[in-house]
Amino acid sequence: MSIRVLALDLEGTLLTVTYNPVPRPGLREFLTYCCANFPRVALFTAADRVSAMEALQECLRCGAVPLAFMEKVEFVEWEGEYKDLRLVSDCQPSEVLLVDDNASWIHPEQRDLWVPIAEFSSRNADGADCELERVQSVLEARRGIDRGEAIVAEHLHVEDGAAKEKKKPSQNAF
Numbered sequence: 001m002s003i004r005v006l007a008l009d010l011e012g013t014l015l016t017v018t019y020n021p022v023p024r025p026g027l028r029e030f031l032t033y034c035c036a037n038f039p040r041v042a043l044f045t046a047a048d049r050v051s052a053m054e055a056l057q058e059c060l061r062c063g064a065v066p067l068a069f070m071e072k073v074e075f076v077e078w079e080g081e082y083k084d085l086r087l088v089s090d091c092q093p094s095e096v097l098l099v100d101d102n103a104s105w106i107h108p109e110q111r112d113l114w115v116p117i118a119e120f121s122s123r124n125a126d127g128a129d130c131e132l133e134r135v136q137s138v139l140e141a142r143r144g145i146d147r148g149e150a151i152v153a154e155h156l157h158v159e160d161g162a163a164k165e166k167k168k169p170s171q172n173a174f
Helices: 027-037 049-061 067-072 108-113 131-173
Strands: 005-008 040-043 096-100 114-116
Touching: 027 040, 027 067, 027 131, 040 067, 049 067, 096 108, 096 131, 108 114, 114 131
Parallel strands: 005 040, 005 096, 096 114
Antiparallel strands: none
């Protein structure tokens, strides 16, 4: 099944904290990639919606977040022990990838849908961080696997149809 939704954690993943947000290096390019390559992009964060959107607006004003992301992003409302991908609307959990820095939030049955990223904080906000580039490569590989599976499935379907077509004349000949 192909990935329809990319869910992103906010604090420690895309920026430091909501109350004094420092954007992760490469954030604008990463979010531009996400918007261009995933049908849906969602925030799946422990921060409340107002704080999350204020932090993103501040990053938008400083040029670290593209307007296209702000127009596209959805917000996943949740509470509880885990970020359960069943809470992402209008899709199956298997159609969602979650990028998050905190393993303790990941639902044990959904770990195969988690893309881990090293925590970003004020302690390592010196500009040397390349995690978003690394994660983009991981996402691209996952998308390639999805495309490959779709191509194989399409190829098998075509071969299946071709096999049926070949059998018809021989069946009619007898």
